[in-house]
Amino acid sequence: MRRLLIIGIGAGDPDHMTVQAIDALNSADVVLVPEKEGKDGLAALRHDICRRFMTRTDWRTVAYKVPKRAAPDLSYRQVVDDWHEAIGDIWGRLLSEDVKDGETAAYLVWGDPSIYDSTLRIVERLAAKGDVAFDYEVIPGITSIQALAARHRIALNTIGGPIHVTTGRRLGQEGPGTADSIVVMLDGELAFTTVDADEFDIYWGANLGTESEVAIAGRLSEKSSEITEARAKARDKAGWVMDTYLLRRKDNGAKE
């Protein structure tokens, strides 16, 4: 039986690697390395982590090109579904051809695999197909949400209050509703500019844990353009930008 380890590596800082993640990495004979066009910064972190934490010498990498997602002329869900299927097919081939029976393969997931990451859905689907027999295990990692909260020294919830986690796309389409604490990820469209700026404070961070990290907090009405500029600068510096933020409805005990 082959074994696949899905390892959360943290949100950009190699120091986010947990002892459990380092141990899991060192139990791998093979590390699967995705290669995405134009995302060298992200691939670099995976390589740094292997160089820094792999203590065994008899491991190998297997690189593969991540297929491009189709343009969304079908429904968004259908496009993502087809894309997962295509990646699953590649993984199926890699597992049966590049990983021997009895060996362990590792796949390093940015942040933690439980949040806005397709890996576990792809793996579940692959396991259900049954073309290649494997067992899999998940090792948790520090998410960008935790990195954001630590950077700003804040709790994400108000006392006893819920946290709404969403994407920039949905915030833009649906608005903030009545939520007091909204965590926004995957926001390529500056969705914070679509909410009533007088209602919220913002705790924002881009490229957290990396050399191009930038973090800004304050009244949304005062910080919106500063964040927009800082985001563009972070992208220029690193060649990529990923940002996460908490919108906190005012007068709700931001630091409780």
Ligand SMILES: C[S@@+](CC[C@H](N)C(=O)[O-])C[C@H]1O[C@@H](n2cnc3c(N)ncnc32)[C@H](O)[C@@H]1O
């Ligand atoms: C595909 S999701 C991956 C989330 C990841 N699984 C996690 O646990 O954070 C990518 C989104 O995560 C957030 N993100 C990831 N790394 C980040 C970082 N270093 N700084 C700020 N946000 C980050 C951004 O919202 C980005 O659009």
